Amino acid sequence: ALLWGAILLACSCGPGPPRVGAAPLLAATYVLDDANGLGREFDGIGAVSGGGATSRLLVNYPEPYRSEILDYLFKPNFGASLHILKVEIGGDAQSTDGTEPSHMHYENDENYFRGYEWWLMKEAKKRNPKIKLIGLPWAFPGWIGKGENWPYDYPDITAYYIVSWILGAKQYHDLDIDYIGIWNERAFSSKYIKLLRYTLDKHGLEQVRIIASDRLWEPISFVMMIDSELHGVVDVIGAHYPGTKTVQNAILTGKKLWSSEDYSTFNNDVGAGCWARILNQNYVNGNMTATIAWNLVASYYEELPFGRCALMTAQEPWSGHYKVESPIWITAHTTQFTQPGWSYLQVDGHLEGGGSFVALTDGLGNLTIIIETMSHNHSKCIRPPLPNFNVVPQRATFYLRGSFYVVQTLQVWHSRLDFESGNSSLFQQLHPIRVWRGRFSLDLDVDEVYTLTTLKTGWKCGYPEPPPPQPFPSIYSDDFNIRNPPFSEAPNFADQTGVFEYFVNASDPGDHVFTLRQVVVQRPITWVSDADQTISVIGNFKWVNMTVTCDIYIEKPRDGGVFIAGRVDNGGIYVRDSKGVFFWVFADGTYRVTSDLAGKEILMKGLAGVRDNAWHTLTLNIQGNSASGLLNGYPLWENVTISKPGNGWAALGTRSFEFAQFDNFHIE
Numbered sequence: 001a002l003l004w005g006a007i008l009l010a011c012s013c014g015p016g017p018p019r020v021g022a023a024p025l026l027a028a029t030y031v032l033d034d035a036n037g038l039g040r041e042f043d044g045i046g047a048v049s050g051g052g053a054t055s056r057l058l059v060n061y062p063e064p065y066r067s068e069i070l071d072y073l074f075k076p077n078f079g080a081s082l083h084i085l086k087v088e089i090g091g092d093a094q095s096t097d098g099t100e101p102s103h104m105h106y107e108n109d110e111n112y113f114r115g116y117e118w119w120l121m122k123e124a125k126k127r128n129p130k131i132k133l134i135g136l137p138w139a140f141p142g143w144i145g146k147g148e149n150w151p152y153d154y155p156d157i158t159a160y161y162i163v164s165w166i167l168g169a170k171q172y173h174d175l176d177i178d179y180i181g182i183w184n185e186r187a188f189s190s191k192y193i194k195l196l197r198y199t200l201d202k203h204g205l206e207q208v209r210i211i212a213s214d215r216l217w218e219p220i221s222f223v224m225m226i227d228s229e230l231h232g233v234v235d236v237i238g239a240h241y242p243g244t245k246t247v248q249n250a251i252l253t254g255k256k257l258w259s260s261e262d263y264s265t266f267n268n269d270v271g272a273g274c275w276a277r278i279l280n281q282n283y284v285n286g287n288m289t290a291t292i293a294w295n296l297v298a299s300y301y302e303e304l305p306f307g308r309c310a311l312m313t314a315q316e317p318w319s320g321h322y323k324v325e326s327p328i329w330i331t332a333h334t335t336q337f338t339q340p341g342w343s344y345l346q347v348d349g350h351l352e353g354g355g356s357f358v359a360l361t362d363g364l365g366n367l368t369i370i371i372e373t374m375s376h377n378h379s380k381c382i383r384p385p386l387p388n389f390n391v392v393p394q395r396a397t398f399y400l401r402g403s404f405y406v407v408q409t410l411q412v413w414h415s416r417l418d419f420e421s422g423n424s425s426l427f428q429q430l431h432p433i434r435v436w437r438g439r440f441s442l443d444l445d446v447d448e449v450y451t452l453t454t455l456k457t458g459w460k461c462g463y464p465e466p467p468p469p470q471p472f473p474s475i476y477s478d479d480f481n482i483r484n485p486p487f488s489e490a491p492n493f494a495d496q497t498g499v500f501e502y503f504v505n506a507s508d509p510g511d512h513v514f515t516l517r518q519v520v521v522q523r524p525i526t527w528v529s530d531a532d533q534t535i536s537v538i539g540n541f542k543w544v545n546m547t548v549t550c551d552i553y554i555e556k557p558r559d560g561g562v563f564i565a566g567r568v569d570n571g572g573i574y575v576r577d578s579k580g581v582f583f584w585v586f587a588d589g590t591y592r593v594t595s596d597l598a599g600k601e602i603l604m605k606g607l608a609g610v611r612d613n614a615w616h617t618l619t620l621n622i623q624g625n626s627a628s629g630l631l632n633g634y635p636l637w638e639n640v641t642i643s644k645p646g647n648g649w650a651a652l653g654t655r656s657f658e659f660a661q662f663d664n665f666h667i668e
Contacts, residue, residue: 025395025443028352032345032359032369033401039344040256042360043236043290044132045279045335046084047073047311048261049120051138051184051294052527053098053494054310057317058299059116060491065320068463072312072324073296074127078461080311080328081335084132085124086260086292087117088184089165091139092499093524094531095184097304097572101488101499102141103165105519112168114488114501121175132340134260134292135165136181136214142522142657151525152189159192159199166205181211181260184527185240188213190223190230197233209235214260217242221249236260239288243384244281246288256289263293263327264309265382269417269424271309272326273379276372276415276449279334280356284349293327301494301649303541305572309382317491319470329415329427329460330449337368337413337453353394355444367404368453371396375446378419397441405438413451413458427460472540477666481514490516496571496578498534498654503661512551512615515661518654528573533563533597535578535653537571539667547668548650549619553661554587554612561586561655562662566622567648568597579645583620583629586655587612593629593640599655603627603640615663 049055058069072079090100101114112118124131140151144158151158162180169175180196182188193212200208212234213220224231237250238260250257259282265271275293282288298310308315311331314322338360345359355373375391400407412430433440433452442450451458478490485502493500493516503517518534539546546566554560561584568580578597585591591608595601608631610616619630628638650667654660 025393026353027395027397029397029399030347030357031399031401032347032367032404034345034361034404035402037346038361038363039346040287040289042338042340042342042344043256043258044083044340045291045331046082046086046132046134047293047296048086049117049296050088050090050095050100052088052095052100053300054096054295055116055120055297055299056098056494057315057492058297059119059487061314061317061322062320065322065466068466069297069312069314069322070123070127071461072328074124074131076128077336077457077459079324080331081128082124082131082331083335083340084134084290084292085121085296086134086136087121089135089137089162090115090117091137091524091527092141092520093139093526094497094573094575095138095527096306097300099495099497099499101501103168104161105141105499107143110164110168112172116487118169118173118175119487121169122173125175130339132178133175134179134181134211135177136184137162138184138527140525142524145525149525151183152192155189155192155195159196162196163199163203163205166200166208167203177208179209179211179236181214181238183214185215186527188215188220190227194229194233211236211238211258211260214238215240217247217250221247221253224253224255225249241381241383242282242286242288243386244278244285246286251287257287258290258292259286259288260290260292261294262291263381264295264306267298267308267310267313267325267327269326269419270378270380272330273374273417273447274381275327276330276333277356277374277379278381279330280349280358280370280372283344283358284356289344301537301541301571304494305574316469318473320467321469322466326417326424326426332427332458332460333413333415333449333451334370336458337451337455351394351396351444353444354389354391365403366454367400367407368451368455369398371442371444371450371452373444373446373448378417378447391446393443393445395441395443397439400435400438407435407454409434410440410452410454411456411458413453415449416445417447419447429458429460471542475668476539477664479514479664480516483514493536493538494571495536496575497531498536498657500536500662505661512553512661512663515553515663516665517661518659521657521659523657529576531575531578531597533599533653533655534657535568535575535597535651537568537649537651539650541649542647543567543649544647545623546650547619547621549617549664549666550652551615551617551663552585553615553663554585554610555659555661557587557612559587559655560612560658560660562660563653563655564618564620565651565653566620567642567645568651569645569648571649580648580651581620581622581627581642583618584655585610585616585618585631591629591631591636593627593637595642604637606637608636
């Protein structure tokens with residue numbers, strides 16, 4: 001850092017001596033001036049929890065590690081210092097890495113304590129009272145569509161359902177929702193959006209703004225241009241993965257333009273390069289004034305889809321291990337030195353040698369400049385494809401004009417992503433730069449980020465190293481005996497279709513008062529292809545040999561059924577294709593062993609004598625290429641040959657969307 005400071009000081013008053021044996025740097029000048037007004041208002045940088053179940057494992061981290069993770073994400077001038085938190089409005093359906101529970105499983109049901117998004121929003125607000133909150137549904141409970149897989153046939157019901165979530169946030173958690181979305185990456189209905197605005201206003205929620213349509217720039221922009229009433233009720237046009245580009249119709253609406261979901265890239269240094277590039281270029285190329293990362297924190301089993309596509313990683317509550325990945329510090333370059341309500345300066349923003357810069361002001365004399373020089377191969381996001389471009393070392397000279405002419409020094413924060421040695425330098429404070437008569441110069445290398453700012457509030461925090469990583473415990477039990485659980489779901493179970501909740505079985509006088517119950521009894525309005533069965537996975541994906549034991553209670557007479565399973569190889573958006581070893585028992589007294597969740601590949605079947613509304617104990621033992629099953633401690637089937645998969649999670653679930661209970665889960 002001292003060496004960098006010396007270089008910066010040497011070049012702060014103009015071009016320094018040429019580097020020995022080096023070709024002269026490409027040099028260019030850039031003017032920052034507020035005399036002719038400012039650019040668009042800045043709305044902030046944020047991240048998504050949900051879409052889905054991405055924060056699942058965070059909730060059962062032990063302290064102090066859970067609070068440390070939250071500090072790195074939300075605490076101002078600490079780590080990522082996020083301005084915006086966007087959460088999924090749970091819809092009881094698979095929404096990428098799991099299902100999130102709805103506040104209304106059924107028409108006559110309201111519960112504003114399910115899931116973990118309420119808790120997460122409160123933790124974010126506790127750290128940053130100014131953080132903006134957004135709610136967006138990916139899916140809806142089935143009753144809203146009255147049997148159809150579509151939320152717009154009864155738009156008044158859908159609007160009531162969404163508004164009830166906003167009202168519940170306030171009534172039960174004192175949370176003010178700032179923005180509400182329509183239906184993530186699916187069709188929008190103009191009629192519904194207008195009705196949603198009407199319903200919001202009717203309930204005194206005039207301050208809640210509407211974002212549409214969380215998909216592409218079109219057709220929403222075009223429809224807003226020809227429908228003045230729709231134009232009047234949509235406050236923000238939100239596009240997903242816009243590749244830093246917008247379209248003319250979106251600009252012509254005069255509305256705020258956001259990249260309302262972006263990034264979604266593995267959180268190594270290339271992910272950091274992607275994030276650095278789009279944070280600047282979404283405004284430089286596309287006039288977007290907010291960028292929101294999917295997702296906030298990778299707190300889901302890494303073998304689920306898009307493992308570690310998050311700003312940081314916290315997927316081991318059993319060990320307490322977490323990792324502050326480089327995208328956290330790239331975020332800090334913008335978030336620690338700007339706030340929503342600041343304004344961009346009117347600049348072109350493209351650097352002559354490749355890369356980009358943005359400049360923002362609070363209108364009170366403060367100035368923040370963020371520069372990125374990310375190379376093509378080191379800044380590829382997961383989508384869309386990135387056209388080729390070149391970045392070269394360069395000298396940038398900035399002229400400060402207008403009210404900024406009086407600035408004499410700028411604080412300097414610097415990151416360099418090192419793809420040769422892997423020894424990246426992240427968010428380091430260098431010596432301040434001296435501005436001489438409104439002018440300073442900076443030598444920029446490739447794959448760097450600089451923040452130059454009048455603010456002296458930046459800080460790179462640090463907690464002691466968390467515990468080292470450990471695999472999921474090889475012996476694990478849960479009897480679900482918890483009278484007042486802090487969360488509605490049992491730790492470490494990751495629901496992939498259906499919702500499994502703690503349940504108090506008041507009618508049971510014996511050993512099964514406190515159980516885990518599957519509660520979704522109608523297929524939801526889905527976002528992807530949920531399975532026709534319900535399933536929750538748990539454990540270590542690398543497990544090969546295992547014994548799974550669980551007490552089960554079928555509630556549905558005649559055609560009800562439940563299973564326990566091992567070596568389950570799929571989840572998330574691919575849950576329908578899950579293979580493994582599935583041991584089923586049914587209310588009609590039969591059993592099956594299948595190699596798939598769909599129940600089509602039958603390995604063994606027969607009579608078990610199980611009945612509904614009675615407790616039974618199932619045991620599944622998988623060793624090498626062989627599996628066997630016990631019912632109530634006695635062998636029911638054995639020596640079934642297993643070819644593949646060779647490893648996977650343990651799981652439990654039901655034959656259909658039906659009530660069923662589980663107790664005394666044990667795995668070795």
